[in-house]
Amino acid sequence: MNSEICLSCETIERYLGEEEERVHALRGVSLDIEAGSIHAVVGPSGCGKSTLLYVLGLLDLPDAGQVAIELEPVLHLSDDELAYRRNKFIGFIFQFHFLMEDFTAQENVMIPMRKLGQLSDSEMHQRASGLLESVGLGDKVRRLSRHLSGGEQQRVAIARALANDPKVILADEPTGNLDTANSERAFELLQTLVRQDRKALLLATHNPVIAEACDWIHEMRDGRITASHPRRGLGPTRN
Amino acid sequence: MTPPLYIALRFLTHRKRALLLSLSGVVFGVAIFICTQAQTQGFTSYFINSTIGSNGALVVRSRFRPRYEPLMVSAKASKETVGRRAYFEGITNANEIMRVSRQFSDVVSCSPVLRGNVSARAGFENATVELYGIDPALHAQTTDILHQLVEGNFDDFRNNTSSIIIGSRLAETLQASIGDTVQLLAPNGEYWRFTVAAIARAGIGSIDSTRVYSHARIAQALLQHPSGTSIIIYKLRDPNCAPALAEHFEELFQHGATSWQDREESTLQLFLTLRMSVAITVSLIILLAGFGIFNVLTMSVLAKVKEIAILRSMGYRRFDISAIFLWQGALIAAAGSLLGCLLGALMTWGVSHIPIRLRGLLYTNYFLVTWDWRHYVFATLLAILAVFIASYVPARRAAELPPVVTIRGSR
Numbered sequence: 001m002n003s004e005i006c007l008s009c010e011t012i013e014r015y016l017g018e019e020e021e022r023v024h025a026l027r028g029v030s031l032d033i034e035a036g037s038i039h040a041v042v043g044p045s046g047c048g049k050s051t052l053l054y055v056l057g058l059l060d061l062p063d064a065g066q067v068a069i070e071l072e073p074v075l076h077l078s079d080d081e082l083a084y085r086r087n088k089f090i091g092f093i094f095q096f097h098f099l100m101e102d103f104t105a106q107e108n109v110m111i112p113m114r115k116l117g118q119l120s121d122s123e124m125h126q127r128a129s130g131l132l133e134s135v136g137l138g139d140k141v142r143r144l145s146r147h148l149s150g151g152e153q154q155r156v157a158i159a160r161a162l163a164n165d166p167k168v169i170l171a172d173e174p175t176g177n178l179d180t181a182n183s184e185r186a187f188e189l190l191q192t193l194v195r196q197d198r199k200a201l202l203l204a205t206h207n208p209v210i211a212e213a214c215d216w217i218h219e220m221r222d223g224r225i226t227a228s229h230p231r232r233g234l235g236p237t238r239n
Numbered sequence: 240m241t242p243p244l245y246i247a248l249r250f251l252t253h254r255k256r257a258l259l260l261s262l263s264g265v266v267f268g269v270a271i272f273i274c275t276q277a278q279t280q281g282f283t284s285y286f287i288n289s290t291i292g293s294n295g296a297l298v299v300r301s302r303f304r305p306r307y308e309p310l311m312v313s314a315k316a317s318k319e320t321v322g323r324r325a326y327f328e329g330i331t332n333a334n335e336i337m338r339v340s341r342q343f344s345d346v347v348s349c350s351p352v353l354r355g356n357v358s359a360r361a362g363f364e365n366a367t368v369e370l371y372g373i374d375p376a377l378h379a380q381t382t383d384i385l386h387q388l389v390e391g392n393f394d395d396f397r398n399n400t401s402s403i404i405i406g407s408r409l410a411e412t413l414q415a416s417i418g419d420t421v422q423l424l425a426p427n428g429e430y431w432r433f434t435v436a437a438i439a440r441a442g443i444g445s446i447d448s449t450r451v452y453s454h455a456r457i458a459q460a461l462l463q464h465p466s467g468t469s470i471i472i473y474k475l476r477d478p479n480c481a482p483a484l485a486e487h488f489e490e491l492f493q494h495g496a497t498s499w500q501d502r503e504e505s506t507l508q509l510f511l512t513l514r515m516s517v518a519i520t521v522s523l524i525i526l527l528a529g530f531g532i533f534n535v536l537t538m539s540v541l542a543k544v545k546e547i548a549i550l551r552s553m554g555y556r557r558f559d560i561s562a563i564f565l566w567q568g569a570l571i572a573a574a575g576s577l578l579g580c581l582l583g584a585l586m587t588w589g590v591s592h593i594p595i596r597l598r599g600l601l602y603t604n605y606f607l608v609t610w611d612w613r614h615y616v617f618a619t620l621l622a623i624l625a626v627f628i629a630s631y632v633p634a635r636r637a638a639e640l641p642p643v644v645t646i647r648g649s650r
Contacts, residue, residue, distance in 0.1 A: 111246075
């Protein structure tokens with residue numbers, strides 16, 4: 001196993017809902033994500049894939065267990081500290097791209113950079129343009145996001161997730177809303193970017209083709225990871 | 240530019256209709272507040288300036304007997320209120336009082352006046368008038384009489400002891416003009432003839448319809464008054480210190496003393512009530528504008544739930560989210576106040592040119608307004624407060640929205 005763990009969780013428990021509608025969404029989930037690796041979480045709807053991603057992305061707090069970024073436990077931190085780590089270390093990609101409609105493609109990519117505040121205005125413009133160029137949208141940087149097609153919007157979302165050069169990218173069914181051609185293109189793009197910059201990618205997906213292309217596949221059922229195995233021919237199964 | 244301000248600007252400018260609605264509420268609220276305050280204070284200031292300019296900021300009048308409390312009083316008497324002072328008509332030592340009072344730094348000048356009511360006749364017209372026997376030089380220093388002359392010349396009055404100055408409305412009543420003869424009826428039944436040297440307009444109906452100025456010695460002879468002075472009127476550096484000085488003068492000179500605030504108390508209370516009534520009405524307009532902004536921002540929060548969740552997922556803190564909505568409120572308040580102040584000034588200017596013909600309590604041909612920077616500051620502060628309160632609740636609500644619920648709900 002790779003020692004360069006950039007995101008991990010241990011025995012995560014998470015309940016959702018209240019009283020009679022209370023659901024045990026995550027049951028003792030543990031996971032290590034190494035730099036330069038691509039992990040897929042697969043399983044039926046409602047098995048806890050998205051909940052796991054939100055907990056790992058510090059968007060949701062578990063009822064028990066621990067999350068660590070670069071081996072440093074973070075759940076004891078304040079809401080502001082968690083927001084800072086989310087901004088700096090994690091990039092999110094959602095199924096419905098979730099772009100800011102009143103902003104251009106370039107401005108959408110710049111929003112996380114503005115918050116981090118490490119680059120000047122011109123540097124942010126330059127980096128956003130570069131990222132959009134790398135996802136094939138170099139000619140649409142100034143177009144309002146609502147005027148882009150679904151595939152283009154998802155590519156802007158990918159560029160935005162990479163804006164602050166995060167260590168980890170969490171993608172919740174990033175191709176779920178795209179046709180086959182756009183799905184393949186978006187995933188290839190993610191693969192390339194993750195590999196070349198040695199980032200970690202954890203994606204929740206229903207798409208078996210995409211899952212099979214990942215380094216690791218984690219199967220989930222009823223809030224548990226029932227099996228973790230590497231891509232065929234890559235190595236042994238984890239328990 | 241901070242990220243919340245940047246995002247707030249974009250949110251605002253992309254919802255133009257909502258922005259216009261919020262902005263117009265603040266603009267009109269501020270403008271109407273400024274304009275109405277300028278009007279009501281305009282009339283008040285005009286009245287105050289006129290009354291001080293004609294009757295002085297402070298008046299020393301009749302001498303009173305010092306009140307001595309008996310050492311032993313009956314149980315019944317002890318419960319009664321303090322007995323009234325005994326006053327003696329006129330001021331016998333006016334020169335001494337004036338000499339001493341001029342030592343006070345607040346006193347600019349003072350003028351002795353002999354006052355009495357007589358009948359006036361000109362042609363076939365009669366009127367009861369208030370005769371003011373004055374020292375022309377001292378009175379010109381102490382009051383605004385020189386500026387109040389609408390016809391004739393003050394020097395003609397000064398150089399001719401058998402001349403008078405009459406109020407403008409009295410001149411209309413008596414149908415008298417410059418050079419005409421007006422007869423005043425002395426207590427012994429004799430008519431004294433005077434030439435009208437000038438006509439004065441104080442701007443206050445009660446003065447302009449009754450006031451006649453003559454030379455003090457002539458008035459003393461006509462009224463057959465022994466002391467020669469009934470009141471001393473004062474011009475003060477700061478008219479607002481008149482009540483304190485009046486109290487001091489009463490103790491010092493043992494003469495009654497009245498400040499302009501006490502003298503005109505009932506009229507001033509009327510103006511104050513009017514101003515407060517208008518201010519309350521207009522504040523309600525600003526409050527309504529605030530309520531409009533509250534609605535717009537609340538709707539904006541509901542419309543931007545998805546964006547809020549996105550921003551939170553990208554590392555924006557709760558504080559940043561509330562700052563976005565507070566900034567929107569602040570931008571509306573700033574732009575609305577600025578435009579409101581400009582519109583308020585324009586409306587005030589416009590109102591000051593509306594012709595009205597007031598000939599009652601005050602004399603004016605146009606709406607009276609006051610240009611006071613404090614109206615603008617107060618209106619702006621009121622708008623900022625209303626908008627802040629209106630923005631705070633939606634901003635807090637936005638900050639407390641759990642992003643995961645929105646993201647899950649969008650699946």
